[in-house]
């Protein structure tokens with residue numbers, strides 16, 4: 376599998392992931408030989424540009440969180456590599472990785488669990504300032520106050536404890552703590568899933584605002600497509616450890632290619648879907664297969680409404696269109712509802728132009744625009 380890459384430094388990705396894989400051994404023989412393993416992430420490749428939000432979506436158990444932990448190098452991959460700001464962190468020492476973590480931070484779903492109940496908010500936020508020596512000791516209190524203001528909290532609240540805050544406020548504290556080390560990337564793993572809808576919107580707006588002000592990039596892991604649509608520039612859809620589709624957010628939502636993406640989108644209730652959406656609607660059969668023994672060929676073939684015998688041996692290589700929209704269905708351009716005569720659209724998001732300009736450097740050539748495109 377290949378990925379967009381860029382030749383000029385202005386287009387240098389902040390994260391590059393190449394052929395990343397993670398198997399968890401869940402059973403060993405008495406002699407320690409692996410007897411059973413789960414392929415949580417399999418041959419995943421993508422780039423994240425500075426200031427970009429890439430959402431990772433998919434059903435529970437598809438490998439989203441494992442991917443997030445791999446990016447942070449909280450766990451080591453069994454295959455492939457991760458580059459952060461050009462540095463290959465796959466095999467660097469734990470001490471070197473701790474230094475890199477200044478640039479890449481992680482926010483979890485449950486803000487209460489990520490905060491030490493015995494530490495005040497000021498102590499919580501000052502910890503990474505100290506750890507990474509971001510500002511001299513004498514300026515830490517001032518910096519804590521600035522960070523609190525940046526996330527919409529009052530500096531006077533600095534001496535309170537986590538239990539004195541609401542869920543939304545606690546998530547703001549977690550964000551302030553993440554910002555303390557002045558990261559370039561924040562991985563948000565279901566960061567708003569535990570919050571009420573109105574609070575979710577406030578936190579999403581805060582993240583967008585911080586992105587604009589600080590040029591942050593986000594990897595936004597979520598099962599909630601409504602939230603993803605609101606925040607993402609690009610979306611990667613995962614199924615049983617594999618990325619099955621990746622592209623600009625508007626393309627994923629308006630012209631999904633892969634049957635799995637179509638099925639995920641069809642599951643969102645829409646009062647009166649337009650006809651082009653109805654023609655692409657898809658429903659999966661049966662349950663998610665065990666990740667212990669994923670189906671051969673295309674992993675979706677056991678549930679896909681469009682499956683044909685060839686899918687049992689089909690490869691899941693990503694087919695990349697000229698606009699950067701890529702999907703892993705071998706028969707994507709023969710599926711019902713696919714308009715082969717539609718011109719290849721450019722992504723609407725100007726942030727992505729840089730990324731798609733870099734496609735020339737890809738080893739797999741984009742497929743030719745359809746006739747008339």
Ligand SMILES: Nc1ncnc2c1ncn2[C@@H]1O[C@H](COP(=O)(O)OP(=O)(O)OP(=O)(O)O)[C@@H](O)[C@H]1O
Nearest residue numbers: 399401413415434435436437438439440441442666
């Ligand atoms: N430490 C582990 N040991 C063994 N198996 C694991 C481990 N962590 C994850 N897995 C397995 O890897 C697969 C992917 O899990 P992961 O948590 O990454 O999925 P997910 O998409 O984030 O799901 P969810 O949305 O429910 O959190 C699952 O089958 C899970 O059971």
